[in-house]
Amino acid sequence: MANFRRRQQPPVFPDYRSYRPYLQIDFRRQCCYCGMHEAPEHPGSFAIEHFRPKEKFPNLECVYPNLYYACPRCNRFKWNHWPSGPELEGGSRFWDPCADVSAQHFYCTFIDGAIHARTKCGEYTRDRVRLDRPFLRTLRLRRIERQRRFRELCVLLRQTKERIANSANAPEKPLLERVLNELAKALEELRPRAVFP
Numbered sequence: 001m002a003n004f005r006r007r008q009q010p011p012v013f014p015d016y017r018s019y020r021p022y023l024q025i026d027f028r029r030q031c032c033y034c035g036m037h038e039a040p041e042h043p044g045s046f047a048i049e050h051f052r053p054k055e056k057f058p059n060l061e062c063v064y065p066n067l068y069y070a071c072p073r074c075n076r077f078k079w080n081h082w083p084s085g086p087e088l089e090g091g092s093r094f095w096d097p098c099a100d101v102s103a104q105h106f107y108c109t110f111i112d113g114a115i116h117a118r119t120k121c122g123e124y125t126r127d128r129v130r131l132d133r134p135f136l137r138t139l140r141l142r143r144i145e146r147q148r149r150f151r152e153l154c155v156l157l158r159q160t161k162e163r164i165a166n167s168a169n170a171p172e173k174p175l176l177e178r179v180l181n182e183l184a185k186a187l188e189e190l191r192p193r194a195v196f197p
């Protein structure tokens, strides 16, 4: 589950679809609910999500802070759900990926990728958006594994660099150091995709 911060300040558009390029930057082309990435070969396949549904809040249809970016499934499951007055009073509401820290509302079990709620808000969101669906469990397990391998590689790279730095001045040392620096750069480029959002 990712958290997002808005940095774009788009002009006011009469059609909410015009905000798509700004949303793609602010949401890093990720689904605001499940964290899945939009496939680069299908740009624009994700939906513009109205956090407060436009059917219930028509005045917010084109208001940028109410627009989020979501994969088609999460967008469909969330649909036009919005908590009623009594639900809100009981603490049931949607987790806001732009305002709420995900770890305060959810946690994931590493053995099966299942997502669990810590709060009423987490429970309400998980159930409405179906965040515990099998596909997302698999996706989370893959992310956990990717993160583990990424950390392992970082440690291995650091240890190798230290050993080479402390070794005698062998003729191949400059070449090895260059290779390791290139590897370190490549790893850094992978970091945003490797670290669990």
Ligand SMILES: [Zn+2]
Pocket (backbone or CB within 6 Å): 031, 032, 033, 034, 035, 036, 070, 071, 072, 073, 074, 075
């Ligand atoms: Zn999603």
